[in-house]
Amino acid sequence: MKIVVAVKQVPEREAVLRVTPDGRSIDESDVAWTMNEPDAYALEEALQLKQRAAEAGLGEAEVVVLSAGPERVQSTLREALAKGADRALHVVTPESGEGSLAERGSLDVARLLAEAVKGEQPELVLTGLQSDDLGAGQTGVVMAELLGLPHATLVLQVEFAGQGGVGRRIKVRRELEDGWTQFVEVPLPALLTIQSGGNRLRYATLMGIKRARQKEMRELSAATPTQRVDEVVKVSPPLRLKQTEMLTGAAEEIAAKLVERLRFEVKVL
Amino acid sequence: MTAAGMLVGIVGLRLNLRLAEPASLGLGARVLLAALMLGSAGLFAWRGAPIARAIWGSKKDTDLRLRPLGRRGWRFFWEVLCQAKVIRQRRLPGLAHALVYWGFLAFALVTINDLAEGFGCDLLARAGAFGAFYVAFAGAWALLVAFAIAGLFARRFLARPKWLGEVSLESGVIALLIFALMATYLAMLVVPQRSPAAACLWWAHTLVLLAFLPIIPGTKHLHLLLSPLTVFLKRPEFSQLSKLEGDEEFGLVTGKDLTRIIALQAYSCVECGRCTEHCPAAATGKVLNPKEVVLGVKAYLNSYGPGSDAPLLQDEPEGRQKALSMPAAFACTTCGSCEYQCPVGVQHLPVLIGLRRGAVNTGAWEDRYGTKLFLSLERQGNSLGMGAAERDKFIAKQRFPLFDGSQEYCLWLGCMGSYDPKGREIVADFARVMQALGTSFGVLKKESCAGDPARRLGNDLLFGELAEQGLKSFAQAGVKKIVTVCPHCLRTIASDWREYGVAPEIEHHSEFMARHAALLERLMVGEQGGSVVYHDPCYLGRYREVYEPPRAVVAMAGELVEAERHRERSFCCGAGGGLAFLGEEAGDRVSHGRTRELMETGAKTIGTACPFCNSMFRDALGEVGGAAPPQLLDIAQLVARRLPAQALDSGELKG
Known part of the structure; x- marks a missing residue:
């Protein structure tokens, strides 16, 4: 069994982000990077499936981790190898300008990843539900479409299903609104987008990092970008809107002031 | 006669x-x-x-x-x-x-x-x-x-x-x-x-x-x-951990990882049990028994000989080797009483932490709380799992100047000082003491955990990353002298970071305040407070041999009282060795015992010199403090309370 996990490298949650002068992307020069959190859960699910496949007598499963981006994404791929992935595929894109990630839309990135997946012929493709930076939630489902695979989204857990031909079908638990979950059976091969929090992530270990150095990291060249169908118009930091003003005076005065504000400034009365 | x-x-x-x-x-x-x-x-x-x-x-x-x-x-x-x-x-x-x-x-x-x-x-x-x-x-x-x-x-x-x-x-x-x-x-x-x-x-x-x-x-x-x-041959430093070299060293995994010094020490054990007598884990019914751990190493060497491939921690060990277990290794608070007490030079901590390193560096240790701590350190860079913005807000609220190279001291906040409500009070009070003395200081714009919990729990990958990051930020900011309220940060930066580079000179706030005692006493106003029982933190006492300076500080603010176990024999609060993050202990709590012991002195105030001890006693007083629990204050707070109000509220802190 082979599982491909597509991961994205995103700015760390604590990173201080600055918007570029053109106002359409963020300045990447001083940013610390990390693995997109839902992708980390996708990787964890893949690693646990690998273990469960071995326990269920389905043979040795291989976990291949895949990412598209410039040189820097190799640190995230290494982290995945350290946590237990068997090998890595890196679709190399330029740091900036023509063909860089910033210039490519979700569709284009999904194309890059789908192309790499095709070469592997995996039974299962996992990726995060969405990215922590752009949050479009498109890449996974578009990839499924491009690969002609059935897919399920918002998946928390995966198990092997079906009798006899164990492993030909999987049963997944999907998260619905308000604490509801749904179980769906999906035939393999399939693509799943994974929701955060379904598993407990593992910590990186020294042995993992040292072993990762000997694992294969194959670089693939990226296809030239296609015409974007969407366009980023503006990126802006969240505006701070919370303001507190203390009204003073006697109770009657305060009440009068409050009514005035609510009527003319907030316009809710 | x-x-x-x-x-x-x-x-x-x-x-x-x-x-x-x-x-x-x-x-x-x-x-x-x-x-x-x-x-x-x-x-x-x-x-x-x-x-x-x-x-x-x-x-x-x-x-x-x-x-x-x-x-x-x-x-x-x-x-x-x-x-x-x-x-x-x-x-x-x-x-x-x-x-x-x-x-x-x-x-x-x-x-x-x-x-x-x-x-x-x-x-x-x-x-x-x-x-x-x-x-x-x-x-x-x-x-x-x-x-x-x-x-x-x-x-x-x-x-x-x-x-x-x-x-x-x-x-x-x-x-x-x-x-x-x-x-x-x-x-x-x-x-x-x-x-x-x-x-x-x-x-x-x-x-x-x-x-x-x-x-x-x-x-x-x-x-x-x-x-x-x-x-004679003992490792020169307290709790000295060896550097892991090459691609095959992860700590104490098999007999191949046992060194001559460890073997010599194991065969030297005289079985007097001083280590276990003073062990906070053993005293509260945990599975750890440091004497049996040492004898377990000896039993292992007797059964397998040197350089064996057999794992040190086995699933079903027999005889004395039973004491070598993962739960035992992870019950240690690293207080170091065992190592301090041993009359024949056995150094328990490198063995206990060595076993943890072996288990964590290979991923064998699975613990809900431990994993959460490591992920917090990996992702947020602090042990409390808070966002760095919380620290920024605290710094802004306290109007702490940022370190820009012009100040004498870099005030290191640590995770507790940055994010814990009581830790913040301690840091703020100490900053006021520095301000009253006219000492210039600044804080780093960004601070990651010094790596103490990662180091003591045996996560060398994480510890190394945090140490390198810390060294880099001190170098970039041009820091020459550091002062901190946390003995864990102190020990880690001063000793453990050495594996990765040379950190600037660092001292504990007790040493700083004791050095300025004369001036502080001139600044102090009002009556001396009542009796204060001082609790020696393990990482300041046994680890650094700093016993007198905090006592001198306490004596400025009140009447110093000693608990039955003090100085080298001080009993742990239960927080060390990363245990503060590993959830509630099984059986009796170490902190409850120590709190009762401190209360038995009848002192009006418990004086601490470590934000972790303070936090442990704060919780313990809620449980065992009774109707009129003693006050709980850090030594910096004892001093700050006796400084005149204008020295404290004069607005902008000196940059």
């Missing part, structure tokens, strides 16, 4: 004392004696050789430096020759042990002479002035040793303190042999020369001696031979 007085008394009698000589031995007897001596030595070598192989065959300690020899020499003199630690930590039995030890040294000459005599050679020239003196001198020691060993025998077999473990037959035999050696010697002083009685006594004395020798290897009495070496 004191030992010295007794000695003088006996030496005064020397004219009346003569050691009875046996009639000289015939050829047959001499051959028999030679055969017995060879047999004894042979048996000793036969029993000792596997031990020597286990020690020498273990991995070489690549980081062991003998220099500076002066410090090692002094420790040898003080701890071995003077038996200072043995006596100091267990007064009466310690003194009894010292008497036996000194008696053995005094007897060395007598013993050599005794054997030489069998072959008709009186090396000591007993008829001469020196010989006569020495016979009497040894006689005095024989009396003292006989008394002492009888006392130790009574303690072990009648009083039976629980720390000594199960009654050991071997100890009884050894005690009887020692007593017999002394009794036969003393008897030889009173029987007539060349009498049959003298011959009988001589043979009895000699046979006991020859029986004693082969018993030594393979028993805890091996400490007679090994512990002087062990004390």
Whole structure:
């Protein structure tokens, strides 16, 4: 069994982000990077499936981790190898300008990843539900479409299903609104987008990092970008809107002031 | 009568004392004696050789430096020759042990002479002035040793303190042999020369001696031979962890990872149980027993020999090796009482933390809380899992200036000082003390955890990343001097970071305030507060030997009271070794015991010098503090409360 996990490298949650002068992307020069959190859960699910496949007598499963981006994404791929992935595929894109990630839309990135997946012929493709930076939630489902695979989204857990031909079908638990979950059976091969929090992530270990150095990291060249169908118009930091003003005076005065504000400034009365 | 007085008394009698000589031995007897001596030595070598192989065959300690020899020499003199630690930590039995030890040294000459005599050679020239003196001198020691060993025998077999473990037959035999050696010697002083009685006594004395020798290897009495070496060769620093080299070192995973020093220390263990007696985990019913851990290493080496591939932590270990378990290793608060107490130079922390390193660096340790802590450190860079923006807000609210190279000190906040509500109060109060003194300081714009919990829990990957990051941020900011309220950060930055580079000079706020005591006292206003019981944090006391400065600070603010266990013997609060993050302990809580002990002093205030201790006592007081719990304050808060209000509220802090 082979599982491909597509991961994205995103700015760390604590990173201080600055918007570029053109106002359409963020300045990447001083940013610390990390693995997109839902992708980390996708990787964890893949690693646990690998273990469960071995326990269920389905043979040795291989976990291949895949990412598209410039040189820097190799640190995230290494982290995945350290946590237990068997090998890595890196679709190399330029740091900036023509063909860089910033210039490519979700569709284009999904194309890059789908192309790499095709070469592997995996039974299962996992990726995060969405990215922590752009949050479009498109890449996974578009990839499924491009690969002609059935897919399920918002998946928390995966198990092997079906009798006899164990492993030909999987049963997944999907998260619905308000604490509801749904179980769906999906035939393999399939693509799943994974929701955060379904598993407990593992910590990186020294042995993992040292072993990762000997694992294969194959670089693939990226296809030239296609015409974007969407366009980023503006990126802006969240505006701070919370303001507190203390009204003073006697109770009657305060009440009068409050009514005035609510009527003319907030316009809710 | 004191030992010295007794000695003088006996030496005064020397004219009346003569050691009875046996009639000289015939050829047959001499051959028999030679055969017995060879047999004894042979048996000793036969029993000792596997031990020597286990020690020498273990991995070489690549980081062991003998220099500076002066410090090692002094420790040898003080701890071995003077038996200072043995006596100091267990007064009466310690003194009894010292008497036996000194008696053995005094007897060395007598013993050599005794054997030489069998072959008709009186090396000591007993008829001469020196010989006569020495016979009497040894006689005095024989009396003292006989008394002492009888006392130790009574303690072990009648009083039976629980720390000594199960009654050991071997100890009884050894005690009887020692007593017999002394009794036969003393008897030889009173029987007539060349009498049959003298011959009988001589043979009895000699046979006991020859029986004693082969018993030594393979028993805890091996400490007679090994512990002087062990004390001399000890790693120079407290809780010193070795650097992991190459691609195959992850800590203590198999026998291949045990070093010569670890093996030597394991075979030196005298099973006195001081380590376990003082262990906070053992005292509160946890599975950890530091003595059995050391004996577990010895049992492992006995079963598998050196360099074995067998895992140190096994699923179903047998016998003494049972004590080597993952739950035991992770129950340690790394308070270091065991290592401090050990009279024969065993260093428990590198073993306990070594086992953790082996388990964590290979991913074998699975713990919900531990994983959460590591992920917080990986992703948020602090142990409390908070967003860095929270620290920014705190800094802004306190109006702490950012360190820009122009200030004298960099005030290191640490995770507790940055994110914990009480830790923040401590930092804020200390900042006010610095401000009142007119000392310029700034804080780093961004700070990651110094790596203490990662280091103590054995996560070398994470610790290395945090140390490198920390070193880089100090270098970039141009920091020369650091001051911190947290002893864990202090120890980690000052000692553990050395594996990755040289950190700027760092000191604890107690040292800083004690140095400025004179000025602070001039600034202080109002009445002295009431009584304050000071709790020594493990990482400031045993780890750094800082005992006086915090006491000097407490004395400025109130009347210093000591808890029953203080200074080197201070009892842990339960937070160390990353345990503050590992969820509620099974069984009794270490912090509750210590809090009760501090409350028993009747002091109005508990004075702490570590934000972790403070946090543990804060929770414990809620449980065991009763209706009127004592106040709980950091020493910086004690000082800040006595500074005049205008010094505290003068707005902008000095940059």
